[in-house]
Amino acid sequence: MNDVISLSGVVKRFGPVVALDGLDLTVTSGEVHAFLGPNGAGKTTTLRVLLGLLRADEGAMQVLGMDPWHDAAALHRRLAYVPGDVSLWPSLSGGEVIDLIGRLRGGIDPARRDDLISLFDLDPRKKGRSYSKGNRQKVALIAALASDVELYLLDEPTSGLDPIMEAAFRDCVRDLRAEGRTILLSSHILSEAEALSDRVSIIRDGAIVESGTLEELRHLTRTTVVARVERPPSGLVELAGVHDLHSEDGELTAQVESHAMPAFVAALAASGVVSLESHPPTLEDLFLQHYART
Amino acid sequence: MATTAMQRTTADTTSRAGSPWTGTIPLLRFALRRDRILLPAWVVGFAAMVAFSVSATKDLYPTIASRVEAADAINATAALVALYGRVYDPTSLGALSLIKLTAFGAALVSVVFVFLTVRHTRSEEESGRLELLVAGVVGRAAPLGAALVYGFVGSIALGLLTTAGLVAVGLPVSGSVAFGISWMLSGIVFTAIAGVAAQLTVSHRAAIGLGVLAVAIAYVLRAVGDLAEGEPGWLSWLSPIGWSQQIRPFAGDRWWVTAIPIAATVILVPVAFALRSRRDLGSGLIADRLGPATGRLSTVDALTWRLQRGMLVAWLAGVAVMGFVLGSVAENISGLLDSEQMRQYIAILGGEQVLVDAFLAAEVAIFGVVIGGYAVSAMSRLRAEESSDHAELLLSTATRRVRWAVSHFGFALLATALVLAVGGFAVGLGHGASIGDVPGQTVRLTLAALGQLPAVWVMAALVLVIFGWLPRAVPAAWGLLVAFIVLGEFGALWDLPSWVLDLSPFAHSPTLPGQDVAWGSIVGLLAVAAFLTVLGLAGWRRRDLS
Incomplete structure (x- = not known):
């Protein structure tokens, strides 16, 4: 079977609050899957359900072919998790935590551990209470990345890292991907998802609103077109799928849905187009489109 | 009154921009709001306990002669004098009916104010929440200042309500005020002591440990001091709980004694602020050293041991010292039997040995409930690990949930056994050394102390049940323990039905040494304990991590 994670119709309630509302999520083997959504959309809840730390109220789920609630311990041997808000034992040194978590997961590669410590520039001798947020995150990241597992669940792993460390993290993710491992990366940093991920799922109010490759998602959205024309074009306003049309002094801008593009370009050509620029939608546009729509 | 003046001063200084006191009043208001249920519950509970206790006992001693007889019996029994102190006016109804609450009650009050003060100082600082506040318009001294004022306000409320309760049940006003003040001052002094303790340590647990240790030392000092014949020995005058006792409510109302705790507070508060100004936010006075770059920890049990060992060592040291001191005074009991009538009474009961055994058994029973407190504290780790998200990281590894819970629970079972055994051994050592029978007494008292173990294990299993089913309510286990202590101390006095008394596991512990063991109990x-364990783990197995 090719699906590493498959969730369908997952519902999780906390009292009256519905945190996950029929969530479907599929992550296939060997991909980097970005899990996008703002704070409070249900990203962390989803990850905790995937880990069997929370019990879903409804829905079917499989992670690495196992039931995360019933087979939690066996499943956890094959995955590594980095929590969004890493909290360390105040009296344990970073090195002790890395080794402990690694061993409890089923073993740690000491050479890889040392490489990662120097890559992330961490002083492993400091006690948990004296680390900054970024350094606490590094401890959990190193413990996870040094483990030889099939699946990595990373909850906003770079939110406390500086840009240099973020770059180091991206390199690590690319290496893992090259080795054929699967990564689910929750984030609200779009550039990170755009740079790393093969596929993207966008979560909103506890349900997935969009899922697919970046290419696929771009097709679903509008392209920004800026054109210089000789004559004021006619018939553009009537075209279905054309939005925010502005025309001034021969310069024309519009948002065009992909299905309307042929007709739009034809109409432009008829108006004597001088120059034409078009931008594919960024992930940010995609994201805003889903969240601005109420 | 002192507090209103203090509030006014802090209010004045808040208006000065950049003062270290800026923000004291908002922080105080915030603390009162946070504890709007907790604090009134404690205060009303204590005041009600006092009023209830008096109204239940006052009809027992209608005549002066009956009071004198009862008071003399207490004053002649070393076990009772050590535990509760003396009745300084045998004719006084108030002094007699409140004997169990004067020192013992002051100790309970003190422990509560240690908890409350650390809760608003070191706990806040350790969790990082304080950082959020201090980054705003809050002066460096304000959080400590607010916490101290909070403790003082709470103590004053306790004093007022207690006084009102005593007057309401018909005791003289002057004595009622003196009793209210005696508790109020215990609260105030230990708020200040906890304020100092919170500056010394980095973890709130260690700060509470230091504060509770101070209460225990104060209690033992006065126990030993009170055993001196006639006037209390100098040791009683070193103890804040001794000061509360020596105000002697309803037995002279010695107002001048109140000057001692007030003076102690006046000294301790600046010490706390001086310590605060010498350190950075989040740090203790003892700097953190670097740890190892690689770890040897590789199992959940090793981690549990690592997290729990500091507290275990502190408890072992504490019970060893307390046990030895209490054990070595047991032998002095015979010297206290000055009336011929008492001697005859004792002879009828079975001789001095019976009395000594009763004293030792009372100590062992106290050890039982105190170590019940250790069971609660060790088991509370489970919840602390969960709510601080450490459990999330741990349980995302191949560690099984139940295995993790059992690791802490198993530790609690073994550690309480060890602490009880060491406490009993120390009592035996102290007692044996004074009568020249160390081998015999150490064995006898170690076994006697272990007689408390089943009840202590029930306590640990109760915390597991709360953890498994109502994790947020784990701190309520402390309330449960206090309820058991109150039932054991006052239940019979209040004439509660026996099934209520039997709710406390400690009611079923054997009375050792001296009596036969009821193996059935x-x-x-x-x-x-076994049933509760299964129940607790079943709840934990099925619930969400929260």
Whole structure:
């Protein structure tokens, strides 16, 4: 079977609050899957359900072919998790935590551990209470990345890292991907998802609103077109799928849905187009489109 | 009154921009709001306990002669003098009916104010929440200042309400005020002591440990001091709980004694602020050293041991010292029997040995409930690990949930056994050394102390049940323990039905040394502990991590 994670119709309630509302999520083997959504959309809840730390109220789920609630311990041997808000034992040194978590997961590669410590520039001798947020995150990241597992669940792993460390993290993710491992990366940093991920799922109010490759998602959205024309074009306003049309002094801008593009370009050509620029939608546009729509 | 003046001063200084006191009043208001249920519950509970206790006992001693007889019996029994102190005016109804609450009650009050003060100082700082506040318009001294004022306000409320309760049940006003003040001052002094303790340590647990240790030392000092014949010995005058006692409510109302705790507070508060100004936010006075770059920890049990060992060592040291001191005074009991009538009475009961045994058994029983407190504290780790998200990281590894819970629970079972055994051994050592029978007494008292173990295990299993089913309510286990202590101390006095008294596991512990062991009760307690364990783990197995 090719699906590493498959969730369908997952519902999780906390009292009256519905945190996950029929969530479907599929992550296939060997991909980097970005899990996008703002704070409070249900990203962390989803990850905790995937880990069997929370019990879903409804829905079917499989992670690495196992039931995360019933087979939690066996499943956890094959995955590594980095929590969004890493909290360390105040009296344990970073090195002790890395080794402990690694061993409890089923073993740690000491050479890889040392490489990662120097890559992330961490002083492993400091006690948990004296680390900054970024350094606490590094401890959990190193413990996870040094483990030889099939699946990595990373909850906003770079939110406390500086840009240099973020770059180091991206390199690590690319290496893992090259080795054929699967990564689910929750984030609200779009550039990170755009740079790393093969596929993207966008979560909103506890349900997935969009899922697919970046290419696929771009097709679903509008392209920004800026054109210089000789004559004021006619018939553009009537075209279905054309939005925010502005025309001034021969310069024309519009948002065009992909299905309307042929007709739009034809109409432009008829108006004597001088120059034409078009931008594919960024992930940010995609994201805003889903969240601005109420 | 002192507090209103203090509030006014802090209010004045808040208006000065950049003062270290800026923000004291908003922080105080915030603390009162946070504890709007907790604090009134404690204060009303204590005041009600006092009023209830007096109204239940006052009809027992209608005549002066009956009071004198009862008071003399207490004053002649070393076990009672050590535990509760003396009745300084045998004719006084108030002094007699409140004997169990004067020192013992002051100690409970003190422990509560240690908890409350650390809760608003070191706990806040350790969790990082304080950082959020201090980054705003809050002066460096304000959080400590607000916490101290909070403790003082709470103590004053306790004093007022207690006084009102005593007057309401018909005791003289002057004595009622003196009793209210005696508790109020215990609260105030230990708020200040906890304020100092919170500056010394980095973890709130260690700060609470230091504060509770101070209460225990104060209690033992006065126990030993009170055993001196006639006036209390100098040791009683070193103890804040001794000061509260020596105000002698309803037995002279010695107002001048109140000057001692007030003076102590006036000294301790600046010490706390001086310590605060010498350190950075989040740090203790003892700097953190670097740890190892690689770790040897590789199992959940090793981690549990690592997290729990500091507290275990502190408890072992504490019970060893307390046990030895209390054990070595047991022998002095015979010297206190000055009336011929008492001697005859004792002879009828079975001789001095019976009295000594009763004293030792009372100590062992106290050890039982105190180490019940250790069971609660060790088991509370489970919840602390969960709510601080450490459990999330741990349980995302191949560690099984139940295995993790059992690791802490198993530790609690073994550690309480060890602490009880060491406490009993120390009592035996102290007692044996004074009568020249160390081998015999150490064995006898170690076994006697272990007689408390089943009840302590029930306590640990109760925390597991709360953890498994109502994790947020784990701190309520402390309330449960206090309820058991109150039932044991006052239940019979209040004439509560026996099934209510039997709710406390400690009511089923054997009275050792001196009496026969009811094996049925022990087996019953163990069965209850086993049932609660299964129940607790079942709840934990099925619930969400929160």
